[in-house]
Amino acid sequence: MRTRLTELLTIKYPIIQGGMAWTSESNLVSAVSNAGGAGIIAAGGRDKEWLRNEIRKTKELTDKPFGVNVALLHPNKDDIVEVICEEKVAFVTLGAGNPLPYFAKLKKAGIKIIPVIPNVKIAKRMEANGADAIVIEGMEGGGHIGTQTTMAMMTNIIPQVTIPVIAAGGIADGRGLAAALLMGASGVQMGSRFLLTAECRVHPIVKEKIIQATDTDSEVTGYSRGHAVRGLRNSFTEKYLALERSGAPQEALDQLAQGTNRLAAVEGDVENGSVQVGQSLSVLKEVKSVNEVIEELMEQARQTLESASKILSY
Ligand SMILES: Cc1cc2nc3c(=O)[nH]c(=O)nc-3n(C[C@H](O)[C@H](O)[C@H](O)COP(=O)(O)O)c2cc1C
Structure with missing residues (x-):
């Protein structure tokens, strides 16, 4: 499948594994990239040495593109961006703060910039400042969320920008991927679906x-x-x-x-801990390998897109 996202990141499938703090590290990230999507290491809550190590481990496990997620609310964000530039990953996603002060440095290092944005105004500002793509993350998703749904964000934002848009939040199967592509997105970012994979080291x-x-x-x-x-x-x-x-x-x-x-x-305390996950829970019933998840998802997306064209002949 070819979309503007697969072209931008030189990946096989338009699927990104969202950065997940304390959860997405080299094992999961490399598995997603090896399966044809793009994995993302979550830097949130980690120090720069941990990140450097994980980037190097991921490079040993895959020769495919992968990214790092920078949570801009953390005080060590400058150090994190520094490591990303030194280690030269393919792309970054940046959220929970203003990513613009980092654009010049990331561009200079040849790293593609994909901000996670909450509304049309910021989407346009990111595009005007040279973002390569944007992630729009609806409130159906797991983790930190905004106030709009994925459907409303796709409706509001996709027609307003020319750079590729990656839809996230509540997308957990091939029908969700197909729907996002039909809405004009160039791909999807999924978090929750990847929690239930053999390669994910969440407890x-x-x-x-x-x-x-x-x-x-x-x-x-x-x-x-x-x-x-x-x-x-x-x-x-x-x-x-x-x-x-x-x-x-x-x-x-x-x-x-x-x-x-x-x-x-990490500790597996599911009563006193924050078990972050999205709303599309009914399809999350089985732990599978990342490869199985991605292949099944792609097959279902292809079938859904094919049957969508038949609706017109009724
Ligand atoms: C356990 C968990 C941790 C997350 N941590 C982060 C994070 O550190 N940074 C970030 O930008 N998004 C984070 N997210 C959001 C994901 O990257 C992704 O956008 C979201 O999971 C998409 O919605 P879905 O869960 O319905 O697939 C997290 C999501 C989950 C489920």
């Missing part, structure tokens, strides 16, 4: 918890404070929401959330 208890979840089991914390995060409902989300509703100061909420991402992903 096995997290994988099991996701398999057990039903379609309505995700919850958004922090929505009223502009720090929305989607994950599975558990003791942590209940405590957080009670505190949020009580009008507690943001510092108290931040303190409660401190370290909970790692607690779930």
Whole structure:
């Protein structure tokens, strides 16, 4: 399948594995890139030596393009960008802050720039400043989210920019990929689907918890404070929401959330940790290899796109 995204990143399939803090590292990333998509190492919460090491390990495991995700809310973002430029990965995704101060440095290092953006205004600003593509991430997705759905973002943003748009949030099967392409996206970014892969090193208890979840089991914390995060409902989300509703100061909420991402992903504490995952849960029922996930997804997307043309002849 050829799209503007596959051309831009020189990959086989228009599928990106979204950066996932404490979860996406060399093993998962290289598997996705080897399977024809593009993996992304999540730098959020990590130090620069960890990142350098993971980039080098990924390069040993694949000769295909892969990226790094920079969470711009972290204080060590300058160091992280420095390592990315030194190690020369194919592309970066940047979110949760203003990526513009890093554009010149990344461009000079020959690294493709793909900001994660929340609205039309910022999409246009990123395009005007030379972004190579953008990720639009709807609130169906796992992790930190905005306020618009993926469908609304595709409707609002895709016609307004000329650079390739990558749709994310709630896309977990080939029908989702087909729908995004029909909406004019050049590809998709998926996070949750890749949690249930053999190569993903998120704690096995997290994988099991996701398999057990039903379609309505995700919850958004922090929505009223502009720090929305989607994950599975558990003791942590209940405590957080009670505190949020009580009008507690943001510092108290931040303190409660401190370290909970790692607690779930690394320690496997699915009650007190933040089990970040998106809303499209009913198709997440089995752990498969990354290769199987991507091949099945591509086959379903092809079938969906083929049958879509038949609708016209009814
Ligand atoms: C466990 C988890 C951790 C995530 N961490 C990050 C992150 O560090 N940086 C980021 O930009 N997005 C992060 N995301 C969002 C993903 O990159 C991706 O955009 C999102 O998962 C897409 O929606 P989906 O989960 O429905 O596939 C995370 C998502 C999950 C599920």
